[in-house]
Amino acid sequence: MNVSRRTLLRTTGAAALATPLLTAGAAASPKLPFGPVKQIDAGVLKVGYVELGPAHGTPVLLLHGFPYDIHSYEQVAPLLARRGYRVVVPYFRGHGSTTFRSAATPRNVDQAAFALDTLALMDALGIQRAVLAGYDWGSRTADIIAALWPERVKALVSVTGYLITNLEFNKKPLPPAAENAWWYQYYFATERGAAGLHQYKREIGEFIWKFNSPTWKYSSATYARTAAAFDNPDYEAIVIGNYRWRQSLIPAEPEYAELESELQKAPKIAVPTITIDGRYDPFTPAGNGSSYRDHFTGRYQHRTFDVGHNVPQEAPREFAQAVIDASR
Numbered sequence: 546m547n548v549s550r551r552t553l554l555r556t557t558g559a560a561a562l563a564t565p566l567l568t569a570g571a572a573a574s575p576k577l578p579f580g581p582v583k584q585i586d587a588g589v590l591k592v593g594y595v596e597l598g599p600a601h602g603t604p605v606l607l608l609h610g611f612p613y614d615i616h617s618y619e620q621v622a623p624l625l626a627r628r629g630y631r632v633v634v635p636y637f638r639g640h641g642s643t644t645f646r647s648a649a650t651p652r653n654v655d656q657a658a659f660a661l662d663t664l665a666l667m668d669a670l671g672i673q674r675a676v677l678a679g680y681d682w683g684s685r686t687a688d689i690i691a692a693l694w695p696e697r698v699k700a701l702v703s704v705t706g707y708l709i710t711n712l713e714f715n716k717k718p719l720p721p722a723a724e725n726a727w728w729y730q731y732y733f734a735t736e737r738g739a740a741g742l743h744q745y746k747r748e749i750g751e752f753i754w755k756f757n758s759p760t761w762k763y764s765s766a767t768y769a770r771t772a773a774a775f776d777n778p779d780y781e782a783i784v785i786g787n788y789r790w791r792q793s794l795i796p797a798e799p800e801y802a803e804l805e806s807e808l809q810k811a812p813k814i815a816v817p818t819i820t821i822d823g824r825y826d827p828f829t830p831a832g833n834g835s836s837y838r839d840h841f842t843g844r845y846q847h848r849t850f851d852v853g854h855n856v857p858q859e860a861p862r863e864f865a866q867a868v869i870d871a872s873r
Contacts, residue, residue, distance in 0.1 A: 577623035588665030593642030598626030610681020612750035616775035618860035639783030654786035679705035706837035758853025
């Protein structure tokens with residue numbers, strides 16, 4: 546680790562120090578289409594993704610969360626493409642048009658599986674090194690790659706900071722308010738919860754949207770467009786399995802044992818990083834990023850936006866600016 550890099554990029558109010566590359570005029574310029582959705586064989590998956598911008602541009606991968614989809618980046622991706630970035634926005638396994646290439650492939654749900662999916666997609670697209678940006682499941686995946694494969698990451702933008710799952714920590718109880726925010730994690734641990742997701746997947750998704758982003762005024766059409774991604778035939782298995790895996794209710798897969806051993810040590814992230822919190826996100830930890838600051842040992846900034854959990858869709862221009870600043 547080069548300790549001197551720590552001093553190169555610091556902030557206390559973040560957005561105020563950002564280079565103002567994205568102006569109101571830029572946001573109002575002619576809109577680039579978000580699509581069409583392409584398909585490519587990558588690892589065990591046939592990945593559905595949207596790609597914008599010049600093929601020779603600096604690659605940026607934008608990674609979504611649960612219960613969301615690629616449309617979280619519908620405004621972010623064109624902003625970046627207009628700045629010359631090659632922007633790739635994939636559906637995770639179990640979402641949208643991403644399917645398994647073989648019916649016989651296990652529907653694995655370990656956190657390492659999502660990281661390996663993303664690396665396989667980069668390989669399939671001929672991307673050696675990219676800026677990785679995400680929130681929720683997307684932050685976790687980007688954090689893992691930045692920690693274990695830093696040579697593949699030019700820079701990182703991670704909402705809610707350091708989200709690599711620690712299985713032992715997850716066994717410990719949290720204060721009541723925090724446990725309440727995670728209600729669906731415990732609901733999905735039951736057979737009743739699995740049946741509930743099957744019967745009410747769209748209603749559960751929107752209930753979570755409203756709780757996660759109490760100030761976001763989205764339209765019914767906006768939600769319906771994302772909810773269509775939940776009709777993937779593997780959606781329920783991936784969602785239920787992933788949350789049960791996090792609680793150690795199902796065993797980790799042996800094929801990820803070596804990677805998981807490293808991840809359980811809470812590896813540091815040394816690539817240039819901007820972390821973001823949503824001020825009204827119920828999962829934002831107290832302390833303005835201080836609770837996870839020590840996990841990042843390279844050039845670093847922290848920013849807080851006046852939005853909820855789905856930061857890129859609620860604050861697209863600010864999120865895009867963070868990607869640009871991180872990449873520089």
